[in-house]
Amino acid sequence: MLIAIFRAARLAVLAAALVACGPVQAELPVQGFEVQAAYPHDTGAFTQGLFYLDGVIFESTGLEGASSIRKVRLADGVVLQSRATDPTMFGEGIVNWDGDLLSLTWRDSVGFRWDLKTFAPKGSFRYDGEGWALTQDGRSIIMSDGTPTLRFLDPKTLKVARTVTVTAEGRPVRNLNEIEWVKGEILANIWMTNRIARIDPRTGAVKGWIDMTGLPETLSQRDPDAVLNGIAYDKAGDRLFVTGKRWPQIYEITLKPAKNPVP
Incomplete structure (x- = not known):
């Protein structure tokens, strides 16, 4: 049922993305990539969520009855450790902070705190609205919530310290999905x-x-829900990784110089 809802909403979401992003694409610089x-x-x-830490990938998966947090060996994709989350909830983004792993849920307005090493539950927290993604600086x-607003949370209390509205050429950008802090910027899947x-x-x-068109999964229409979603950054190795829902690969990429750069 949930997948059917996603598919039914696909044209509306794409139309909204084009309204938010389409007119400005010729003005802002656009970068390609190399695998x-x-x-x-x-x-x-x-x-739903992805980050790199201490040589491994941490990932969260979504869908009711299939949501989990997991630790994955990058080299061969072996899941080293995993824990299923509440089967009634749709898991969303994750982030690490001070020995903990924090995770969101989509529409339940509740997040969870886990021990980063053992995945043992350590508590929960509440927030207003939907939960989409997490990163930290x-x-x-x-935190992103699907709207143009990004929330900056106090790590101790998880209360909102400030917000910022994401705009492109002055127009709000919606559907900010998985996010990652990279070199002083926030990278966000749309x-x-x-x-x-x-x-x-x-x-x-x-x-x-950054235009990721050209990756094999972006060219296939066999699964319309298998969209680009997942950014991780290895700060020590200066490596950028991307993947998507149900994709068979995680790609390590470098970015090409921007086209039509702003003067």
């Missing part, structure tokens, strides 16, 4: 598109787009 390596990825994983936990936004965390302004 440096490809690693196996579980095609059963409906990827070393000072704040950053749901059901092949675009990643490069966001200024101070102003919310989109500085440019």
Whole structure:
């Protein structure tokens, strides 16, 4: 039923994305990419959150009855550790903070705190609205909720310290899905598109787009729900990874210089 709802809403979501993003694509710089390596990825994983830490990938998966948090060996895709989350809830984004792993749910307005090493439950927290994705900048936990608003949370209380509205050429950008802090910017998948936004965390302004069109999974229409969703960054190795829901690969990429750069 949930997948059917996604598919029924697909045209409406794409139309909304085009309204938010389409007119500005000719103005903002657009970067391409080169694939440096490809690693196996579980095609059963409906990827909602992704980050890289201490040599492994941490991933959260969604769908009611199939949501989980997991630790994955990058080289061969082997799931080293996993824990199913509440089967009545749809799992969403994850982030690490001070020995914990925090996870969101989509429409239940509740998040969970887990021990990062053991995945043992340590508590829960509440938030208003939907939960889509999490990342952190070393000072704040950053949360997306599907709207143009990003929330910056106090890591101790998980209360909203400030918000920023994401805009492209002054127009709000919706459907900010999985997010990642990379070199002082927030990278955000735009749901059901092949675009990643490069966001200024101070102003919310989109500085440019990364166009992931050309990856094999972006060219296939066999599963309309298997969209680009998952960004992870290895800071020590300066490596950027992307994947998607039910994709067979995690790709390590480098970015090409931008086209039509802003003067």
